[in-house]
Amino acid sequence: MDWLQRMNRAIDYLEDNLENHIDYEQISRIALCSIYQFQRMFSFVLEIPLSEYIRRRRLTLAAFDLKNRNNKVIDIALKYGYETPESFSRAFQNLHGLTPTLARNAGSQLKAYPRISFQIILKGVVGMNYRIEKRDAFQVFGLEDIYNYDNIANEQGVSIPEVWQNIGKNGEFDRLRQSVVGDWWSEGNFSKELGAVLAYDSYKFTNNTTFPYLIGCYKSENSKVSGYTIIDVPASTWAVFSTLSDGTGSGNDDLRSLKNRIFSEWLPTSKFNMIDGGNFEMYCTDNDGYEYCELWYRIEEKQIG
Incomplete structure (x- = not known):
């Protein structure tokens, strides 16, 4: 099926x-x-x-x-x-x-939302660039909270974008960034374009309506992890997509449209299934100073038959 x-x-x-x-x-x-x-x-x-x-x-x-x-x-x-x-x-x-x-009154204006169905729409205009990476297990550390899936907010009603704003204002972002010590890019086999702070979500089951989300860093040998949550990232195969993936280098794919294309265009026609165990948002800066984001999803090959 x-x-x-x-x-x-x-x-x-x-x-x-x-x-x-x-x-x-x-x-x-x-x-x-x-x-x-x-x-x-x-x-x-x-x-x-x-x-x-x-x-x-x-x-x-x-x-x-x-x-x-x-x-x-x-x-x-x-x-x-x-x-x-x-x-x-x-x-x-x-x-x-x-x-x-x-x-109940005659002539009353009401809204009707019809049932939906999933279809493949063949667009064929803009290509999607992606790469497949196989990685050994590693660890990340940082600030963890649980968020409600409907409003993407934590128990206090603070949304994920607001949490990012708050840690930028209260100095926590800088403290996180400075907690990674040494040449962690080489140690973790990451591109030098990758920024120190990343986001990792859905790495464990909480319940059917919530998910865990961690703002953190790659845990290097000398990282200062006191006071932070440490998460094990299993050895995995990853499909990696970039907001630069419009094929022109202009980087004008925003995250919402990129995620939409991944799930509506790439996933239905690829030979892979996405699996549980965590997804990354990696924040990067290229050699020209342009900021972009990479989305990392755990995958496995589809079973034939």
């Missing part, structure tokens, strides 16, 4: 269970990947979280049900997973812009 079939069968399961409890473990079994990987692929391709898609689809169907005045609001609320009419009403108004009661 290929990537498209697996993803579309997972969508079939979601659609068949919009009126029931959705079992994330069942999605994982259908898609033949972890639920985190499924959510990652889903959000990068469609640019909305999986939970938001489910919410929109349920509230689209709820709007249809409201047109039948024999359906009670409380019954519709319970049908689509809301414990009270009040919570249903708030969610409904946030999406549709009016209350469930007003939605």
Whole structure:
């Protein structure tokens, strides 16, 4: 079963269970990947979280049900997973812009979000540059926190971009950068263009709705790691993509569009599957002083047959 079939069968399961409890473990079994990987692929391709898609689809169907005045609001609320009419009403108004009661009126303006399907669109205009690297196990260290997949924020409500801003202001970024001692590029067999501070995420399972994220550095022999979390990176094969990968050297691929292309263009047609165990964002500067980012994903070759 290929990537498209697996993803579309997972969508079939979601659609068949919009009126029931959705079992994330069942999605994982259908898609033949972890639920985190499924959510990652889903959000990068469609640019909305999986939970938001489910919410929109349920509230689209709820709007249809409201047109039948024999359906009670409380019954519709319970049908689509809301414990009270009040919570249903708030969610409904946030999406549709009016209350469930007003939605019953003739001529009321409502939003409808159709079901999606995954397809390969043959673009063929811009090539994707990537490389495959095999690396032995190594370690990274740094500042670790757990983030919610829906809003990409930690328990305190601070988003990942805000965390980066905060450590830049409070000096923690500089302290991290200075914690790597010596010629760590040669020790770790990294390009000299790689900056000292990197991001590493999804290297362990937390739960179905959260993921770990570490802002840190490669752990060299003399790194000053006191007070930091140390993470083991397993020996792996990596697919490496760059924001310079538009083929022109202009570096105008932003991270969002690059991730979208990786999951919608490269992954479905490649001979590799992405696997769990961590992904890197490596921040680099080329010889001309241009800053760019590399995305590193753990992969394995697809099994034939």
